[in-house]
Amino acid sequence: MAEELERPGAEQWVPESGGIAALRRAAPGCRGCELWEPATQVVFSSGSAHARIVMVGEEPGDAEDLAGEPFVGPAGKLLRRAIEEAGIAMEEVYLTNAIKHFSFVQRGKRRIHRKPDLAQMVACRPWLEAELRYVDPDLTVLLGASAARQVLGPGIKVTQQRGQVLTRETTLGERRFIPTVHPSSILRARERRHDAYAAFVADLKVVAKAV
Numbered sequence: 001m002a003e004e005l006e007r008p009g010a011e012q013w014v015p016e017s018g019g020i021a022a023l024r025r026a027a028p029g030c031r032g033c034e035l036w037e038p039a040t041q042v043v044f045s046s047g048s049a050h051a052r053i054v055m056v057g058e059e060p061g062d063a064e065d066l067a068g069e070p071f072v073g074p075a076g077k078l079l080r081r082a083i084e085e086a087g088i089a090m091e092e093v094y095l096t097n098a099i100k101h102f103s104f105v106q107r108g109k110r111r112i113h114r115k116p117d118l119a120q121m122v123a124c125r126p127w128l129e130a131e132l133r134y135v136d137p138d139l140t141v142l143l144g145a146s147a148a149r150q151v152l153g154p155g156i157k158v159t160q161q162r163g164q165v166l167t168r169e170t171t172l173g174e175r176r177f178i179p180t181v182h183p184s185s186i187l188r189a190r191e192r193r194h195d196a197y198a199a200f201v202a203d204l205k206v207v208a209k210a211v
């Protein structure tokens with residue numbers, strides 16, 4: 001019970017109108033779960049509210065937490081390079097995360113990424129739902145298993161379904177999604193990095209073709 005009280009969920013902080021600008025203004029006040037407290041600031045989203053493509057990652061990392069902007073660290077730089085190589089204009093992309101605060105463990109001076117747990121994912125979901133409602137993209141790209149599960153549920157298998165256009169019935173009607181890996185997994189691939197990056201760009205080329 002105490003656990004539930006600590007994670008009331010974001011719903012009461014999500015404004016019912018006002019579009020993406022209102023969400024961005026309201027998000028710093030969210031106390032939907034405990035992740036706001038050790039984080040530097042909320043990291044909401046970047047890009048146009050009228051973008052045709054929404055890309056959803058897992059959560060901000062150390063660099064994003066400090067900058068207050070999503071995808072500005074090493075994985076974000078790799079993502080931006082891959083987007084360009086795939087032939088997608090950055091102006092067409094709205095970047096966000098399933099979780100809006102950095103989840104980490106402090107080890108000495110370093111802050112190590114900690115995977116958000118299911119309760120935190122559920123708590124934060126109303127923000128992403130509102131973003132998808134307002135942007136209403138032609139296509140939503142799910143970067144990694146956490147984002148894919150947040151949007152499509154636990155049955156999604158990113159390794160098997162990556163690069164495929166999946167059509168799903170949502171509260172907004174039929175919508176299209178493409179799951180792929182999170183760019184941070186490419187940075188961790190070490191000697192397979194070149195192949196992993198090429199496969200990622202190939203997935204994004206499917207995105208470019210589909211919009």
Ligand code: SF4
Nearest residue numbers: 030032033100101124
């Ligand atoms: S992680 Fe999400 S639900 Fe938790 S405090 Fe931050 S914005 Fe709110």
